[in-house]
Amino acid sequence: MFVSEGIRAQVAKLLSDGLRPSEIARELELAGPTVDYHVSRLRCAERRIRPVEQKLDTNDIQARRYVSTRSQVFELLKTGLSRAEIARRLGIGKGTVSYHARRLGEPVDARCARRYDWSVIQRYYDAGHSLSECIERFGFARHSWHDAVKRDAIVPRPKSMPIEALLAGARNRSHLKKRLLAAGLKAGTCEECGIGEWRGRPLSLALHHVNGKRHDNRLENIELLCPNCHSQTDTYAGRNPRRGANKDTSPADSVLSPSAKKAA
Structure with missing residues (x-):
């Protein structure tokens, strides 16, 4: 990059001396297309600056200072100075220099990425x-x-939440069901009757919380049930929400599945 800026500075000087691109190519012993490229970039940058300068109000001091800064940055970039050195010379921040450099069409300084x-x-x-x-x-x-x-300078965390964290709190039911199936923690069949298809098509399974607490996503408290079996559960659709309040049950009993209760 610095070699390119040094060549561009030489091309700019010879252009200001009145030399044609073909003469500059011979003078610097460069290929014609290389000189044409640098001439094109220089003229493009000048065109970016000139319209702004033409539109300035003579009383707009702030706008004049803005254009003056960009012009100074442009001239110093042509000399091959680093952006940090330009910032020190002009008494401005390196970010300001980089901003003007980008607006002038200069490539991003890779060193800025390492600050x-x-x-x-x-x-x-x-x-x-x-x-x-x-x-x-x-x-x-x-x-x-x-x-x-x-650039692999940072390794972000996976976008999907670990399954352990997913089971630890209140989550979207549809998302939780998909993650449980994808992780192989649940099969795509009803845990009560074993059915998985109806008329040749996959059956929609409901996420059922055994103890009726919809935010209790412990794996032992979750079942995937077909619509029929789900409708027969004690806690379906908020049924008997205080059912366990009047019974002396142990914590283990509170999470027994319908099939386990039958066996008991």
Whole structure:
């Protein structure tokens, strides 16, 4: 990249001296298409600056300062200076230099991607903190995180929640049922009668909570039942919600399945 900027600076100087592209190619011992490329980039950058300068109000000091900064950044980039050095010379932030460089069509400085210690961020993230908490702690932008992931500088957690965490609290029933089937923890058949199809098509199974507490997603408290068997359960559709309140039952009895109760 720095070699390219150095060549572009030389091309810019020779252009300002009045040389044609073909003469510049001979002077610098470069291929004609290479010179044409740099000339095109230089003229493109100038066209970006010129319309802004033409539209400025003479009394708009802030806008003038903005264009002046971009012009200075453009000139210093042509000399091959690093963006950090340009920032020091102009007394502005490196992010400001990078912003103007991007607007001028310059490629992103790969070193900017390494200004955060992603190994430290990874450790903080692995300790259980969310992406939002990492952003708040270290001050990077969300797109910087995604760029770091693409470079393998950051290894994000799997998007799907571990099945243990999924069973630990209140979850969407449809999602929980799909995850249980995908993990092989439940079969695609009714746990009461064993039916899995009806008229040659898969039967829709209901997620049934044995003790009637719909947020109690312990594996032993969950059954997949066909509509008929589900409708016959003691807690179907909120039936007898206080049924166990007047009975002296042990914790183990509270989660017995219908089939287990019959066997008992």
